[in-house]
Amino acid sequence: MCPLVSNMSELEDVSHHIHDRISSVHRMLDLSVVELPQRKKLGQEFVALEKLLEEFERCVGRQKEQLKQLKELEETFQKDLEDVQHLKENIPAHMPRKKGPANGGEPVLTQKEAADVQPAQSENVKKTNKSVVREIEVITLPEYESIPPYMKGRVSYHQLNAAVQSINTAVTAKYKILRQSAKTLNNQARKLHQRFKDQETKDTKGQYFVVDDDIREFTQMKADKRFQGILNMLRHCQRLRELRGGGITRYMLL
Structure with a gap:
């Protein structure tokens, strides 16, 4: 009682x-x-x-x-x-979440999801996996705090992750076009498709990357000095690396 x-x-x-x-x-x-x-x-x-x-x-x-x-x-x-x-x-717009394998291949399944997958569906699963696009993982608060103050400047934690989201938007838009047949695209998308192909090299094979033009094309971000500072922070947090060549700087996803 x-x-x-x-x-x-x-x-x-x-x-x-x-x-x-x-x-x-x-x-x-x-x-x-x-x-x-x-x-x-x-x-x-x-x-x-x-x-x-x-x-x-x-x-x-x-x-x-x-x-x-x-x-x-x-x-x-x-x-x-x-x-x-x-x-x-006040839930942050960009909460850290577990991503799939680094090669952008088969997504992680829970035990229940794995148990529900039937052998007869394996071909469909493989086809679905081909459409998965790599994204940059959001920056955690401890990672943000580990960035040297001179590198952070006035960029806040939420602003940094907003930039991450914008880059992911550009990556998704770019590879959505690349994975389509050029014959099915309109004139503007076909030009983009060709530009994306021309920017690829043997060092980018199997990798995901964007360039400054992709950021301008698919997001509202400006590829200015502030953006370069954000890229430095993302490199510090091992989310990106740069690959230069042919007068283009490619931002490779890690």
């Missing part, structure tokens, strides 16, 4: 006893006017009533203490609730 309910039941029992004793005292007072022997009994009832009143005070004291504890618990719970609500309303 809940301690508070138990104390309330105890308090009610004591209250009933006090009420019964008071009623008994009233009867004896009425009888004491005509019956002298009742006065001795009346004194005993007063003693019993006094003890009951003392017990009643102790019960009240215990309930006051429990009420105080419950109020403190309520305040703690309310603070926790406010903290949870604050976290819910």
